[in-house]
Amino acid sequence: MTGAQPANDASVDLLSDRIRNALTDALANGEFKPGAALDEQALADRYGASRTPVREALRQLAVAGLVELRPRRGAVVARITIDRIMEMFECTAEIEALCARLATHRMTPIERSNLLRIHGQANEAARSADVDRYDALNRQFHEALYYGTHNQFLAEQAMTIRERLGAYRRTQLRQVGRLGRSIGEHDELVLAISRGDGEDAAKWMRAHLLNASSALIEFFEDGRQIAASDSPAP
């Protein structure tokens, strides 16, 4: 569960790569809170390496948008505003809607039946309220649509954005009732695909993700902060 970098993923015998992957996972899991300082020496100690590969990993993560690099002032976990999360959700919603539209016409019969199988399993997981299992199947479902576009580049873009939203997506699924509604939206999406109606599939996918977005925003406006703000008192 690390990335959509094109090649290079093969041999991960480089320290800097291992550190980058470890940090990516840690960030996606919310292990480091937004705004938290990422001290090079501390990370070097944590991974039993010198500062050099840590620095390289941090620079790479900065390009991917996961950490913020302030020249000569160190790296912090990317601080993110609610507005930006909303922007990211809208972007995801539109790109995944696009994937749904293209995949509707391009999936092979095998891919289509695979999608249905995943959807069925997700339904079961939802009935037994197994959030973690549903989360995993949900990801599989969306990834099946990415690759169903038969456009590898687009699929990578979609994956990358989805990964960046990962930490926020999970909180949202745990809201009461959200899981059931999510399944319902998938139902409609799958029906539209089966009908071969790409535009309608896109519409349902967009609605699905915008609903998830709304759920998240409500959740946060119920008093919680997103970033552990460290800005000084005015």
Place this chain on the structure above:
Amino acid sequence: MTGAQPANDASVDLLSDRIRNALTDALANGEFKPGAALDEQALADRYGASRTPVREALRQLAVAGLVELRPRRGAVVARITIDRIMEMFECTAEIEALCARLATHRMTPIERSNLLRIHGQANEAARSADVDRYDALNRQFHEALYYGTHNQFLAEQAMTIRERLGAYRRTQLRQVGRLGRSIGEHDELVLAISRGDGEDAAKWMRAHLLNASSALIEFFEDGRQIAASDSPAP
């Protein structure tokens, strides 16, 4: 002309940043051919620095997809197949179509009139067959649409992809007749936006970029290779 990295673009007093920017430009201009080896020491000499900042720059460019990093075997300019370029063009076409649709409804009057102004200037440049000027205005035109979506994240995504296609886009514009057709397509797009018909604007934008794609493919299938292949004889 450097990038869509969120923050950090402010103070470029870091050597690694300057080198990264210089390399980005060099790559976009086709100064280094795909598949060409990027020797760390050679680049360090070229930029009057040590290998350390060069390495950091290369790692960053690898995340952005501009160079390919083979562990312990050095970095090469990202090799790209025609299929992948087609995928990238389709992805750009769809994402820019999306931008056009959103921008149609979201641009402020000022942004709209600015778009029209740029379009007018591009028309002039096209009439005088000033390809370089047209190229610059064309970029402004598309960027105006990105930011017209009022979704900063989406705009950054669009910019990043556009940059990655930069080196290939230019060759395509120099084909006979392509420039005139490009203007005609912009005309229709601008009309649709003025009418407030977002769906139609999206349609024209998609067509515009897919045409550019076709032009490029024909160009390459006329005997030219994309990557200076260095694979060994079979």
Place this chain on the structure above:
DNA sequence: GATGATTTGTACGTATGTATA
């Protein structure tokens, strides 16, 4: 296939700029 040359990957040292007392 073995050996030498070249280049990468990592560690470490030092200077410069930033934060803090």
Place this chain on the structure above:
DNA sequence: ATATACATACGTACAAATCAT
């Protein structure tokens, strides 16, 4: 406001792997 402490940025050194012969 000045000085001290500290983290970063860059350079250099060396080990290990790749390549060329």
